[in-house]
Amino acid sequence: MTNVNIQAEPTPIDVKLDETALIVIDMQKDFLRHGGYGESLGNDVDLLARTIAPIQQVIKAMRDRAMLVIHTREGHLPDLSDCPATKLLRWPEGRRIGDQGPMGRILIRGEEGHGIIDEVAPLPDEIVIDKPGKNAFYKTDLEAVLRERGIVNLLVAGVTTDVCCSTTVSGANDRGFNAIVLADCMAAYDETRHKAALEIIKAQGGIFGWVTDSQKVLQALSKAA
Numbered sequence: 001m002t003n004v005n006i007q008a009e010p011t012p013i014d015v016k017l018d019e020t021a022l023i024v025i026d027m028q029k030d031f032l033r034h035g036g037y038g039e040s041l042g043n044d045v046d047l048l049a050r051t052i053a054p055i056q057q058v059i060k061a062m063r064d065r066a067m068l069v070i071h072t073r074e075g076h077l078p079d080l081s082d083c084p085a086t087k088l089l090r091w092p093e094g095r096r097i098g099d100q101g102p103m104g105r106i107l108i109r110g111e112e113g114h115g116i117i118d119e120v121a122p123l124p125d126e127i128v129i130d131k132p133g134k135n136a137f138y139k140t141d142l143e144a145v146l147r148e149r150g151i152v153n154l155l156v157a158g159v160t161t162d163v164c165c166s167t168t169v170s171g172a173n174d175r176g177f178n179a180i181v182l183a184d185c186m187a188a189y190d191e192t193r194h195k196a197a198l199e200i201i202k203a204q205g206g207i208f209g210w211v212t213d214s215q216k217v218l219q220a221l222s223k224a225a
């Protein structure tokens with residue numbers, strides 16, 4: 001199967017296309033739209049919008065090559081039985097997980113805000129991992145899904161860089177997957193934290209993984225047969 005070389009920091013990386021998947025993390029209305037969880041935490045959700053166009057490009061390139069695209073959604077059961085108190089009670093009543101907002105109950109599975117934004121919506125046959133935590137490996141079958149399909153390299157996109165993306169990258173690294181982060185396909189609610197999270201991933205010789213961008217990935221894929 002085709003081998004491509006992706007330019008990245010701290011080093012380029014060779015990947016086989018059939019061992020490589022894209023994971024698009026939590027591109028949900030609750031994080032990107034007004035009135036959702038992200039805004040309830042006091043954030044400017046518009047800071048995440050710049051990720052949409054490059055993610056669309058990378059998703060298309062992956063689909064064109066019949067490569068695996070996985071989506072994740074953070075959220076909780078309607079009875080909140082999977083939401084620990086530490087996550088639930090940190091914020092004032094009215095702005096908590098499970099409280100009613102303009103897009104339904106905040107961060108609850110099945111509500112409008114929990115849905116992935118239309119611009120990067122999964123195809124009906126694509127895998128969607130529902131996760132109760134930040135790290136997409138926590139209490140999900142993501143690892144089994146990847147192993148069943150022989151995936152060793154994860155192209156990582158989505159939001160937010162310093163929360164669900166970095167913890168998932170760390171989870172991937174612990175399990176022996178190569179995490180290759182697409183910097184322009186990722187954003188945080190604060191640019192300093194976005195940059196810091198990327199710096200931590202690629203420091204110390206790539207202690208958690210690699211950092212690249214959408215154009216470098218598209219360039220590498222375009223060279224594949």
Ligand code: TIU
Pocket residue numbers: 025026031038041074134159160161163164165189
């Ligand atoms: N998906 C994700 O990153 N969950 C968060 O809670 N992110 C924040 O930045 N708060």
